[in-house]
Amino acid sequence: MNNECVFCKIADRRIPSDIVYDGEKVLVFRDLKPQAPIHFLAIPKKHISSLNDIGKSDMPLMADMMEAVKDVAERYKIGADGYRVVVNCNENGGQEVFHLHFHILGGRRMTWPPG
Numbered sequence: 001m002n003n004e005c006v007f008c009k010i011a012d013r014r015i016p017s018d019i020v021y022d023g024e025k026v027l028v029f030r031d032l033k034p035q036a037p038i039h040f041l042a043i044p045k046k047h048i049s050s051l052n053d054i055g056k057s058d059m060p061l062m063a064d065m066m067e068a069v070k071d072v073a074e075r076y077k078i079g080a081d082g083y084r085v086v087v088n089c090n091e092n093g094g095q096e097v098f099h100l101h102f103h104i105l106g107g108r109r110m111t112w113p114p115g
């Protein structure tokens with residue numbers, strides 16, 4: 001738990017969000033500024049700053065994150081057509097919120113390479 005962290009506040013319900021999945025250890029909610037018809041963020045409820053900070057003991061939690069991704073992809077019907085999962089890490093990765101999150105983007109054709 002990090003008192004100043006916006007995603008910790010979302011996990012704690014101290015600030016509102018549009019939640020689409022509420023698991024024991026993982027929360028998924030809609031991104032405030034969606035970049036696609038479906039744009040969710042999957043977060044661990046515990047504070048992990050970035051992908052660099054995932055420890056070996058977090059591997060079961062990472063499995064829960066992937067289960068959550070699959071769950072929302074199926075329920076929001078983007079699984080069959082396909083979707084993209086993005087983790088921005090640190091400055092060159094374009095990370096703005098320093099609480100690990102997986103962007104889940106779907107509902108349109110993605111382009112490659114990313115910007």
Ligand code: AMP
Binds near residue numbers: 017033087088096097
């Ligand atoms: P990143 O650049 O990977 O750190 O992405 C941070 C994402 O968090 C951006 O897509 C923001 O639109 C999103 N975001 C920031 N604050 C909130 C919030 N309070 N609720 C939902 N999404 C948010």
